[in-house]
Structures are given as structure tokens and as C-alpha cells.
Amino acid sequence: MCKTTKELLRMKRREKIIVHSIQILIVVLFFIAWEVLADKKIISSFLFSSPSKVWETLTMLVSTGEIWRHIWTTLYETLLSFAIGISAGFVIAILLYEFPILSKIVDPFLTMLNSLPKVALGPMIIIWVGANMSSIIVMALLINLIISIMNIYNGFLGTDKNKLKLLASFGATKKQILWYLVIPESKRTILSSLKINISMTLIGVIMGEFLVSKQGIGYLIIYGTQVFNLSLVMTGILLLIIISFVLYQAIAFVEKKLTKI
Amino acid sequence: MNNILEISHLSKNYITETGSISAIKDITLSIHPGEIVTLVGTSGCGKSTLLSILAGIENATDGFYTIKSENPVIGYMLQTDSLFPWLTIYENAILGLKIQKKDTKENKEYVRNLLKTYKLGEFESKYPHELSGGMKQRVALIRTLALKPDILLLDEPFSALDYQSRLAVSDDVYQIIRKEGIAAIMVSHDIAEAISMSDRVVVLSKRPCTVKKIYPIHLTNASTPIENRKAPEFASLYNQIWKDLDINV
Structure with missing residues (x-):
């Protein structure tokens, strides 16, 4: 390695360290400012809570062991809806790809459903499905399924025309074209759609928990609001940020592992 | 001579909303075993369509073709390598x-x-x-x-390569085809490539695509495509075909 390359690498590493330290600094400063402002009564700690109060709430939730129940519920609902959404989206996308007439028929409906704010259907879902976890799953599916279908289907449509021609010249059947070409080639698109999907699913689950639930992070937040315990609300939001970050990173990790040839 | 492939009065029309477009009109051509025939024509004429029909990807509107083999197998090579x-x-x-x-x-x-x-x-x-x-x-x-395959169809197989590898690869491919002794129909818009690689060059007209002229290529000291470009007849053949193509820029 020559000197300039070494120099360049060192500069890149230094830049990375600077970026990370500033990011951490921003978070730390945010919490300090929040704490100080609440402590000096510049902002009302009743309305805005404070880091120390959030910490108190958090330790209380951990000590009673209640926290795990809520995290687990939200996580379970999210992963279940995610799995159903992706599998169903995959199957439906295959159907749309194999039967172009079908895709032409459902296209306007998909677009309409996609632009509809799904939360508007919430109350109806509760009446139809019942005030239980199923309603939450349905809510999450409404949000992630359409996106899954559209992403995967568009991935299929992007299949290289030359490769399709090649398989046609081999006399490949529709099924063979799908398994040998269309699906493997859309692997990247499908995997990158998982990241969007997990965020969408979490939105759906929390929305569902707002509407109907007895446990879960969404329940913690809505319960905290109802009893005006803003520290509980803040704790819930904090947990949610952590959960969504971890889920996103996990999917990104899986994606990276699988896209490596 | 027994021909491996006979194309007889082949035509192809595309039907669109505004009417019917004739892409190929009345093409009749025979290919001998082990022979390399290159179709040259301006871009946009139906030469690739002709190959698609022979490869069984598209159907002809009129006419037919027969391959003289018990179990005819056609090999189709596209512009891009299309490797997975x-x-x-x-x-x-x-x-x-x-x-x-x-x-x-x-x-x-x-x-x-x-x-x-x-x-x-x-x-x-x-x-x-x-x-x-x-x-x-x-x-x-x-x-x-x-x-x-009984016959190879090559659809501008070198057009995705840069000029130097193009020469080297056409040499390679030429030798492989010759060694395996398979008849081949190649489509090209490169006149030099066509002359240097083929036994016959078929000049196609503009849309609708018909056979305009067929040039048997007999070069002195014929060897590899790169060497063939040095043959004394090369330049005059090039000029004749260029004139036939009637390219107006």
C-alpha cells in the first residue's frame, strides 16, 4: 500500500469517527437540555416529562417485569404481520405476473387502496374482526400488504428482456421462467422491500394497538395519555424508537448476507 | 446439395392500432450444412425479427421454414451474453x-x-x-x-463488446463454429464483420425486409476473420454491399 492510500484511509476513518462522535454528542446534548429545562421549570415536566422521570418509569416497568410483556406483544404482532404480509404479497405478486389480465383488472383498486389512509378503516375492522389481537394484525396487513405486492410485482416486471428471450428460445415453460429467472433476479428488489415493509408493519401495529389492545407499546402510550402520565408516553416512544431501529438493522443485516453472491 | 434449413416466402406483419406494419416480406433462403450466412441490413429492418421467428419465439404471418433434421434443435445467441x-x-x-x-x-x-x-x-x-x-x-x-443445435442463430453477438474484444471474440466464435461444423445464420450491421466471417452475405432491404442481394464470399487465402480483412477482394465487396444498403444519413 502506498503512502497516499494509507493517508486516504486514515482520513476516511477520521471522518467516520468525527461523524459518529457528533451524532452521539447531539443525543447527549438533547437529553441534558431536556433535563435542565425541565429541572429549571422552563418547560413543564408534567407536559413534557424529563429524562430522569422517563428513567424512573423505565426502571419501575423493568422491576415489575411488566415491560417484557409489552415489548413481546408488539414484537410478536409486528413479526407475525410482517411474515404474513411478505408471504401473501409474494404469492399475489406471482399471480399478477403470471396473469397480466388480472393485474390490469386490479390495478386501479390497488392504487386506490394504497392511497387510502388505512387508519380510517380502523373502527370498522374492530367491529368486523373483534376487539382483539386479530384486529391489530389486520390493521398492519392493510398497511404492509399493498406495498409488498407493488414492490415485488414491480421487481418481477423489471426482469431483463434479453434473459426472458433466451429462456423462450430454450422453450422454457412459464413455471420454469419464474423459478429460473424471474424470482432469482428480483431477489434484490424483494429483499430491499423488506426494510420498507418492516417499518410499515410497525406503523400498522401501533395504530392497531391505539385502537384496541390491553398490552403492547402502543397500549402503553395510549394508556399514558389517558391517565395523563406523560412520562409513560415518553418511555413508550423511546422503546418504540429502539424496537424499530433494531428491527430495521436486523433486516438490513439479513439483506446484506443474502445479496452477497 | 442437401440444405439444412429452407426458408420459404416468409412474411411477418405486426398489427397495431393504427394498422398493419410489414416487417418481413417474402423471404426465401436456403442454408447449407456447415455454412455461415450473415444477414446485413440497416438498423430497424426486420433482421432480428427473422431470427426470432426461426428461434420459435415469434410466429410468421405467412410462409414457412423447414429444418432438415429428425429432431431439429436451434441454438440462439443474443446480443448480450445474458448470463445469470x-x-x-x-x-x-x-x-x-x-x-x-x-x-x-x-x-x-x-x-x-x-x-x-x-x-x-x-x-x-x-x-x-x-x-x-x-x-x-x-x-x-x-x-x-x-x-x-443443428443450426445456430446469432443476433449481433458482438455488438455489446468494445472494438478490440469484438475482433478477438469474433475470431474465437468463428473458430468454434467452424470446429463444431454447425451451420449458422448471423445478423450484423457491420459489413466488415459480415464479409470476414461468412460464406455468404445476404443484403436485406429496408422495411419491409426482403432479400436484396446475395454475395458468395470467396476470399484469397481465407483463414481467420481478422486475417480475412486483408484479402484483396475485401475492399470491393465492402463497397458493393455498402452501396446496396443504401444508407442515407
Whole structure:
């Protein structure tokens, strides 16, 4: 390695360290400012809570062991809806790809459903499905399924025309074209759609928990609001940020592992 | 002479909302065994369509073609190598066999030997992105040869390569086709390439595509395509074909 390359690498590493330290600094400063402002009564700690109060709430939730129940519920609902959404989206996308007439028929409906704010259907879902976890799953599916279908289907449509021609010249059947070409080639698109999907699913689950639930992070937040315990609300939001970050990173990790040839 | 392929009054019309467009009109052509015939024509004329029809991807509107073989197999090579990046070189080479469910031990051994013969043996388990453009094109040809075709259809097989590899690869491909003794129809818009590689050059007219003229190529001291470009007849043939193509820029 020559000197300039070494120099360049060192500069890149230094830049990375600077970026990370500033990011951490921003978070730390945010919490300090929040704490100080609440402590000096510049902002009302009743309305805005404070880091120390959030910490108190958090330790209380951990000590009673209640926290795990809520995290687990939200996580379970999210992963279940995610799995159903992706599998169903995959199957439906295959159907749309194999039967172009079908895709032409459902296209306007998909677009309409996609632009509809799904939360508007919430109350109806509760009446139809019942005030239980199923309603939450349905809510999450409404949000992630359409996106899954559209992403995967568009991935299929992007299949290289030359490769399709090649398989046609081999006399490949529709099924063979799908398994040998269309699906493997859309692997990247499908995997990158998982990241969007997990965020969408979490939105759906929390929305569902707002509407109907007895446990879960969404329940913690809505319960905290109802009893005006803003520290509980803040704790819930904090947990949610952590959960969504971890889920996103996990999917990104899986994606990276699988896209490596 | 017994012809391997007979094309008889072949026509193709495309029907659109505004009417019918005639892409190919009344093409009659015979191909002898082991012969390389190149179709030249301006871009946009129906030469690729003709190959698609022969490859069985599209249907002709009128006319027919017959391949003189008990079980006719057609090998089709496209402009791009179209190798699947997620498959190894060997897996790519046997793709056609797998799809036609002919991946017997014997045929697989045949492909292994082809790869070895054409200097790709040690790359068997590599992936396409690890190979040069010319090598990939060779793999694409072997993938086609694996099916033991009676006739090869080459649709501008070198157009995706840069000029230098194009010359080298056309030499390679030429020698492989000659060695395997397979008749080939190639489509090209490169007159020099056509003259240097073929036994006959067929000049096609503009849309609708018809046979305008056929040039038998007999070069003095004919050898490889690169060497053939030095033949004394080369320049005059080039000029004649250029005139026939009637390209107005």
C-alpha cells in the first residue's frame, strides 16, 4: 500500500469517527437540555416529562417485569404481520405476473387502496374482526400488504428482456421462467422491500394497538395519555424508537448476507 | 446439395392500432450444412425479427421454414451474453439442458469438455462478473452449443463488446463454429464483420425486409476473420454491399 492510500484511509476513518462522535454528542446534548429545562421549570415536566422521570418509569416497568410483556406483544404482532404480509404479497405478486389480465383488472383498486389512509378503516375492522389481537394484525396487513405486492410485482416486471428471450428460445415453460429467472433476479428488489415493509408493519401495529389492545407499546402510550402520565408516553416512544431501529438493522443485516453472491 | 434449413416466402406483419406494419416480406433462403450466412441490413429492418421467428419465439404471418433434421434443435445467441449472475459459469452453461430436461450425465460431461476445449475449464465454478466480456460471450456460445443445435442463430453477438474484444471474440466464435461444423445464420450491421466471417452475405432491404442481394464470399487465402480483412477482394465487396444498403444519413 502506498503512502497516499494509507493517508486516504486514515482520513476516511477520521471522518467516520468525527461523524459518529457528533451524532452521539447531539443525543447527549438533547437529553441534558431536556433535563435542565425541565429541572429549571422552563418547560413543564408534567407536559413534557424529563429524562430522569422517563428513567424512573423505565426502571419501575423493568422491576415489575411488566415491560417484557409489552415489548413481546408488539414484537410478536409486528413479526407475525410482517411474515404474513411478505408471504401473501409474494404469492399475489406471482399471480399478477403470471396473469397480466388480472393485474390490469386490479390495478386501479390497488392504487386506490394504497392511497387510502388505512387508519380510517380502523373502527370498522374492530367491529368486523373483534376487539382483539386479530384486529391489530389486520390493521398492519392493510398497511404492509399493498406495498409488498407493488414492490415485488414491480421487481418481477423489471426482469431483463434479453434473459426472458433466451429462456423462450430454450422453450422454457412459464413455471420454469419464474423459478429460473424471474424470482432469482428480483431477489434484490424483494429483499430491499423488506426494510420498507418492516417499518410499515410497525406503523400498522401501533395504530392497531391505539385502537384496541390491553398490552403492547402502543397500549402503553395510549394508556399514558389517558391517565395523563406523560412520562409513560415518553418511555413508550423511546422503546418504540429502539424496537424499530433494531428491527430495521436486523433486516438490513439479513439483506446484506443474502445479496452477497 | 442437401440444405439444412429452407426458408420459404416468409412474411411477418405486426398489427397495431393504427394498422398493419410489414416487417418481413417474402423471404426465401436456403442454408447449407456447415455454412455461415450473415444477414446485413440497416438498423430497424426486420433482421432480428427473422431470427426470432426461426428461434420459435415469434410466429410468421405467412410462409414457412423447414429444418432438415429428425429432431431439429436451434441454438440462439443474443446480443448480450445474458448470463445469470447468480449462477456459476458451469451452471450457466448447462442452463439450456436443465430447462429442456436433457441434463444427463453424458450431456453434462459434454459441456465440461466444451468449457475445457475453449479455455474456460478453470473458470467453471467462477461467477460471470469475474470474467471478461469476451469470455462471457464464449460461455454464452457454449450454453447454446450444449444443446447440440443443428443450426445456430446469432443476433449481433458482438455488438455489446468494445472494438478490440469484438475482433478477438469474433475470431474465437468463428473458430468454434467452424470446429463444431454447425451451420449458422448471423445478423450484423457491420459489413466488415459480415464479409470476414461468412460464406455468404445476404443484403436485406429496408422495411419491409426482403432479400436484396446475395454475395458468395470467396476470399484469397481465407483463414481467420481478422486475417480475412486483408484479402484483396475485401475492399470491393465492402463497397458493393455498402452501396446496396443504401444508407442515407
